[in-house]
Amino acid sequence: MNQQKIPATVITGFLGAGKTTMIRNLLTNAGGKKIALIINEFGDLGVDGDVLKGCGAENCTEDDIIELTNGCICCTVADDFIPTMTKLLEREQRPDHIVIETSGLALPQPLVAAFNWPDIRTQVTVDGVITVVDSAAVAAGRFADDHDAVDARRAEDESLDHESPIEELFEDQLTCADLIVLNKTDLIDAAGLIRVRDEVASRTVRKPVMIEARNGEVSAGILLGLGIGTEDDVANRKSHHELEHEDGAPHDHDEFDSFVVELGPVADPASFIAALRTIISTHDVLRLKGFVDVSGKPMRLQLQAVGSRIDHYFDRAWGASEKRATRLVVIGLHEMDQDAVRAAIEALA
Numbered sequence: 001m002n003q004q005k006i007p008a009t010v011i012t013g014f015l016g017a018g019k020t021t022m023i024r025n026l027l028t029n030a031g032g033k034k035i036a037l038i039i040n041e042f043g044d045l046g047v048d049g050d051v052l053k054g055c056g057a058e059n060c061t062e063d064d065i066i067e068l069t070n071g072c073i074c075c076t077v078a079d080d081f082i083p084t085m086t087k088l089l090e091r092e093q094r095p096d097h098i099v100i101e102t103s104g105l106a107l108p109q110p111l112v113a114a115f116n117w118p119d120i121r122t123q124v125t126v127d128g129v130i131t132v133v134d135s136a137a138v139a140a141g142r143f144a145d146d147h148d149a150v151d152a153r154r155a156e157d158e159s160l161d162h163e164s165p166i167e168e169l170f171e172d173q174l175t176c177a178d179l180i181v182l183n184k185t186d187l188i189d190a191a192g193l194i195r196v197r198d199e200v201a202s203r204t205v206r207k208p209v210m211i212e213a214r215n216g217e218v219s220a221g222i223l224l225g226l227g228i229g230t231e232d233d234v235a236n237r238k239s240h241h242e243l244e245h246e247d248g249a250p251h252d253h254d255e256f257d258s259f260v261v262e263l264g265p266v267a268d269p270a271s272f273i274a275a276l277r278t279i280i281s282t283h284d285v286l287r288l289k290g291f292v293d294v295s296g297k298p299m300r301l302q303l304q305a306v307g308s309r310i311d312h313y314f315d316r317a318w319g320a321s322e323k324r325a326t327r328l329v330v331i332g333l334h335e336m337d338q339d340a341v342r343a344a345i346e347a348l349a
């Protein structure tokens with residue numbers, strides 16, 4: 001059978017950069033293309049899947065959205081990603097395009113390398129890797145860690161081979177990019193944007209094209225059809241980990257942790273959110289997202305925090321047979337005091 005290879009676009013970027021928002025927008029302007037979506041997130045709540053399934057795009061139905069939930073996609077390539085792709089390719093109605101959203105903590109390199117596996121390589125090609133950047137977070141210095149503090153930590157613990165986990169991951173995701181989307185430009189001014197461009201450019205050797213966006217609004221014509229074949233170029237995009245461990249020592253996400261907090265109904269969402277903001281900044285929570293059961297309201301409140309910036313909106317009515325609950329996933333560095341964060345959030349309802 002001589003079938004054309006199906007193009008697959010990999011969308012990566014740090015926690016909260018705007019990947020899901022961009023994909024949601026993409027699904028609404030992809031023309032007649034039938035898209036299959038593979039999504040992976042860090043944390044056990046499946047918020048991204050819920051958001052994307054809720055957008056009701058005809059060219060990407062619930063059946064076309066596959067969630068990989070057994071950990072970060074870059075670490076579960078063999079056990080999770082390859083079997084999922086194989087099944088997808090066996091479907092009678094094959095998609096025109098595959099879009100893969102990595103978790104915000106994933107290294108895209110092992111995923112791209114998986115497209116060289118014999119069974120996959122003959123059927124699919126990586127159309128391009130798109131790295132979404134939170135421009136406001138870059139402008140706020142979120143990825144330029146305090147090198148003195150990091151050096152002090154390394155002096156205390158010689159086993160630390162990383163410079164700083166956040167900075168390193170940010171660079172690894174840029175290193176793999178064919179296209180960089182500088183998102184959230186609404187949150188910074190023109191001078192800030194120039195500084196963000198310079199900083200992002202200084203962290204990439206290959207200098208991929210950079211475009212600007214707000215709310216992930218980029219036309220499908222730009223995102224799909226890059227035609228790169230990135231799997232042939234993995235050797236030029238090595239992550240810090242690959243450069244440091246040429247022997248293939250496994251990479252992990254030990255520096256990051258996530259947990260889910262479940263609590264009862266919230267009576268006053270405004271003060272709940274204000275209190276969460278304080279908890280997030282006190283404990284340096286990187287990302288918090290989920291759904292809130294607001295007392296007396298038929299609608300579910302979706303909550304999205306990236307650092308201490310919190311967005312919230314009523315996204316849909318609770319289902320008749322659905323258990324109403326407030327469930328939030330919290331993601332931070334390993335040293336975050338989980339017990340204290342959990343207790344502080346639980347005390348709010």
Ligand SMILES: Nc1nc2c(ncn2[C@@H]2O[C@H](COP(=O)(O)OP(=O)(O)OP(=O)(O)O)[C@@H](O)[C@H]2O)c(=O)[nH]1
Pocket residue numbers: 013014015016017018019020021022041048103104105183184185186187213214215216287304305306311
């Ligand atoms: N102000 C502003 N907010 C944005 C923009 N793009 C996304 N957001 C908001 O940022 C938050 C995180 O967006 P997501 O699309 O969920 O980010 P993500 O990269 O998928 O996050 P993870 O999957 O957790 O890594 C949401 O509250 C979005 O509404 C933007 O351009 N401007």
